[in-house]
Amino acid sequence: MRSDKSSVSRFVVQPSPVHGQGVFANQDIGRAELIAEYKGARVPWQHVVQRASSYGKTPGHTFLFDIGxxxxxxxxxxxxxxxxxxxxxxxxCKAYIFDGRVFIYALGDVKRGEELTINYGLVVDGPQTVELRELYRCQCGSPNCRGTMLAETSRSKQVGSDTSSGLKPPEIRVLERPSATTIIVSWCEAGRCHYGEQVWILKKAVRDGYCALSYVPVKAGDRVFVPRGTPPPLNHDACISQNAVPGLPIG
Known part of the structure; x- marks a missing residue:
């Protein structure tokens, strides 16, 4: 069994029923809590393509993380x-990219002993053939397992995505919580807006929707954080459920 020295009390690496080794919570982890930074050597994509064989020693398995x-x-x-x-x-869990670095956060409350997972959403050239899906076969065992680690190709709208614009959903990270009614949020949305440190305040939701951080449904009247600013910021219609950030300390 191995553990990350900087996070020894947070998670451990041990054999997984999903595949080979896995990362497991070594303590209870709260929703939106930082797990760790994904680190490694920076490699140009062209270099990866040129040396593809050296990155494919284990079929369907890779440690490469595209940062866009x-x-x-x-x-x-x-x-x-x-x-x-x-x-x-x-x-x-979900990975967020910020200033060229990758940080992994908990999407919900995680109990000690649970395996921590992320959606790989692997993208490959060409159609998703039966052979290709088998190469990237998923064994997560969840009730709604798609059977593959490849990204979904459906054009139907998914919670938290903006298919009308064809852009990826925004990358969101809660940086701190200076008070019970205020959070500081990093919001990066391709082709629309980027806020490095944006102030969000606690209010009641004016309409039904989804929490931008956890994708949990939000009803009108629920307590949510919303972005503040004059003039109204481009992401003024977004909200983050109060329940999505309970683990952050209040300064």
Whole structure:
């Protein structure tokens, strides 16, 4: 059994029923709580393509994390222990990219002993053939397992995504909670807006919707955090459920 020295009380790496090694909570973890940073060597995508054979020693398995700027993080080279985190079709964690770095946060409350998973959402060239889906077969065992680690190709609208614009959903990170009614949020949305440190305040939701952080349904009247600013920020219609950030300390 191995553990990340900087997070020894938070998680451990041990054999997983999903695949090989896995990352398991070593204590109760609250929703929106930081798990760890995904670290490793920075590698240009062109370098990965040119040396594809060296990255494919285990079929369907990789430690490469695309950060969207033409480079990837190779967790197999000087990486942190979270590189062993397995895919889950109903994951309890999510990776957020901020200033070229990848941080993994809990999507919901996680009990000690539970395996921590993220949705790999792997993208490959060409159609998803039967052979390709078998190569990237998922064994997460969730009731709604899709059977593959490949990204969904359906054009139907998914919770938390903006298919009308064709852009990826925003990358969101709660940086701190200076008071019971205020949080500081990092919001990066491709082609629309970027806020490094945005102030959100606690109010009642004026309409039904979804929490931008946890994707949990929100009803009108629920207590939610909303972005503040004059003029109104471009993401003024977003909200984060009060229940999505209970684990953050109040300064």
């Amino acid at each position: 700027d033409g480079t990837v993080i190779d967790g197999a080279r000087g990486g942190s222990s979270v590189r062993w985190m397995n895919h889950g079709c109903e994951p309890n």
